[in-house]
Amino acid sequence: MTTTVSDLLSAAERLRNALADYESFLNGWRGASETLSNDDHATPAERDTTMQEVTQESGAEIANDVLDRYHVASDAVARYVQRARDRRHSDWSEVVDATEPVRKATLAVHAAGYGTHPETGERDYLLPAELCPARRLSMNAGSSPVTFADRTAQYRAVANRFGIDADVVYHPGSGHDVSPSVAFPEAGVTYVDADVAAMDDLAAAGYAARWGDATDYSVAGGADVIILRNAGLVEEAIVERNLRAGGWVLANDHLESAHHVAGMDRIELVGVVPDDWPGVTPRIETTDLDSPYNEREGKVAAQAGPTDRTGSPLDLHVFHERTHRGHARSNNKEPP
Incomplete structure (x- = not known):
């Protein structure tokens, strides 16, 4: 399957739209809770239990959509780069420019749900795992600097x-x-x-x-x-x-x-x-x-x-x- 620059732009736009929906959800989540927690089992404070479950379930669906579109966009970049490799003498600066919109959007996914905790001031994952694309993408969550x-x-x-x-x-x-x-x-x-x-x-x-x-x-x-x-x-x-x-x-x-x-x-x-x-x-x-x-x-x-x-x-x-x-x-x- 040939991937064109137009395909890359479309994939980037779909991913940006999904991220916008995710940000809208986060604004509602923050407004409904006095504090944020990085506890995997955390729920908003002082909320009706049924409403908590509905909100978290809908948030998980939105996060899943972000991740699905992230993988589609990443695959599009991989196909485009492979085509450049097949040509052997590609201008890599052109390849970087063509894939930039997708790479910027995918980079934003790695930060979705991560930030500065409003109470402690520490940088951390701010949401339960099912609502946090950044945590689900990380291969190093909970680790420290390590040498081999x-x-x-x-x-x-x-x-x-x-x-x-x-x-x-x-x-x-x-x-x-x-x-x-x-x-x-x-x-x-x-x-x-x-x-x-x-x-x-x-x-x-x-x-x-x-x-x-x-x-x-x-x-x-x-x-x-x-x-x-x-x-x-x-x-x-x-x-x-x-x-x-x-x-x-x-x-x-x-x-x-x-x-x-x-x-x-x-x-x-x-x-x-x-x-x-x-x-x-x-x-x-x-x-x-x-x-x-x-x-x-x-x-x-x-x-x-x-x-x-x-x-x-x-x-x-x-x-x-x-x-x-x-x-x-x-x-x-x-x-x-």
Whole structure:
């Protein structure tokens, strides 16, 4: 099914209308209750029980409609982006511009039902789960900043192997994962995610976290390292917008991030860190790293991954700019 710019605009409009209905419901809900609560079983204060049930049931229907239209809009963007990928030489700035109305509307859904509590002043989910699209979309609800020892070890191994001395690291779609801050302690690490609660938690803990649309976000001055792990974003646009000259991209393929980055002409795959490694130090494979592209008609082979090697979608793929290929190899250290 071909998705056009007109289709994207229609999907964005339908989602905005659903959000407007949701906001109208919230205004009525707030007006009917003296306080808001983030308790899953909370009900408005001093209301008739029957009226409470009717109001909450109708609110759940409205929230469900928002989420249904959110997924339809997101699918439309995915189809449009895939068509751009099939062309291989797309102008990613045009793709970002065409999808912007949908992405702005979907970002608003991630904030629906989240805000500042009027009594405590704390940022939190303000409604029961069934009425709160933001809570239902979040994959990190109730979490705190977390580091993963295996991810930290992979990043450190890559930095040592290729002599990467990063000043700025960008981790879009991070959720609560702050492993890059441990792996690159001397760098400024920027985290961007649509999950507003996750970004609030990271910011409160002192990390440079921004709630927003990572596809359209620009790191001031660009990044030396971009980390794409389980991101499911428009990776090509992120790399084009933010990667500094001579920069590095670290990506796994759980949501095909490595596959998408590998298709960029300016990028070269220079190493793979297996997800499961024996011993303490991750090993890094730097040979037999073949292209994922089937050169027939210049299209991606449906079954291809970032390389022809047998591996896991959670393997970490190391990419570097082709224009700095010689420099990258001269900086390589011997494997540990």
